[in-house]
Amino acid sequence: MDKKLSNFYFWGAGYLLLVCAILTLTSSKVTDGEIQIVEKEVAPLLCFNVETSELRTSDTESGCLAPEESLGTEPINHTDVRPTQIDRTFEVRFLAAQVAAKEAGFNIRITSGFRTQQLQESLHADAVKKYGSEEEASKWVLPKEISHHTWGTAIDVNYPGDRKAAKWLEESGSTFGLCRVYKNEWWHFEPVIAPGELCPPMMANALESLPTPEVK
Ligand SMILES: [Zn+2]
Structure with missing residues (x-):
């Protein structure tokens, strides 16, 4: 070469x-x-199958498998648009809790869930008559614009009826993201936390949940 x-x-x-x-x-x-x-951070996620009543722990990366429905990973706030029914994730939380309650020997059922503004208005008017003033009435039944029942994010459980079973939900509801929120209403529950978080301290009554008017 x-x-x-x-x-x-x-x-x-x-x-x-x-x-x-x-x-x-x-x-x-x-x-x-x-x-x-x-x-990546993978958080646990609860999935409920309404057809089989099975509750399964998945994670936020894998998600739920249809027909399972997610119990969500956030507190449930009401939407900007007026709903016509209870928030579905909230309802799924309740259905999952209902199965767990039954296994523990308690029957819980929704006795008042979503309310139309018309219904809330008439309930509020009745309360004003009963309690004598707008303020006293609002401790029990809020006006139609602000009641979380009209926003699909509040339920009354077992009222009037089995208070013991409602107590079970008060004690165990946080697993499903459900909390009793008012000291004066043992029956009223809202999805104010993510499943598994701690429920916040109860407010005295519904009036306390309203924003304080600005002092001028
Ligand atoms: Zn209520």
């Missing part, structure tokens, strides 16, 4: 090896970087 040509092959092969080495180093560095970024 010509000396020039063999020199060319020699240096050519050396150069190729160098390029390969650099490429390998660079790509392994990139891979290392990616591995460090890919740390």
Whole structure:
């Protein structure tokens, strides 16, 4: 072989090896970087199958498998648009709790859930008559614009009726994201927490849930 040509092959092969080495180093560095970024936080997620009454713990990455429905991972606040029925995730929370209550020997049922504004208005008017003032009435039945029953995010359980079973829900409801919120209403529950969180301290009554008027 010509000396020039063999020199060319020699240096050519050396150069190729160098390029390969650099490429390998660079790509392994990139891979290392990616591995460090890919740390994800996976929180538990409760899934309920209404057809089979089965409750399963999944996680936020895997989600629930249809026909399972999620109990959600946040407190349930009302929507901007007026609903015509109870919030579905809230309802699923209650249905899951109802099955657990039954297993513990208690029957819980919704005796008043979603209310139309018309119904709430007439309930509020009745309460004003009964308690003598707008303020006293609002401790028990809020006006139609603000009552969470008209927003599909409040339920009354076993009222008037089995208070012991409602007590079970008061004590165990947080697992499902359900809390009793008023000291004066043992029957009234709202989805104010994520399932598994602690319920906040109870308010004295519904009036306390209203924003305090600005003092001028
Ligand atoms: Zn209520």
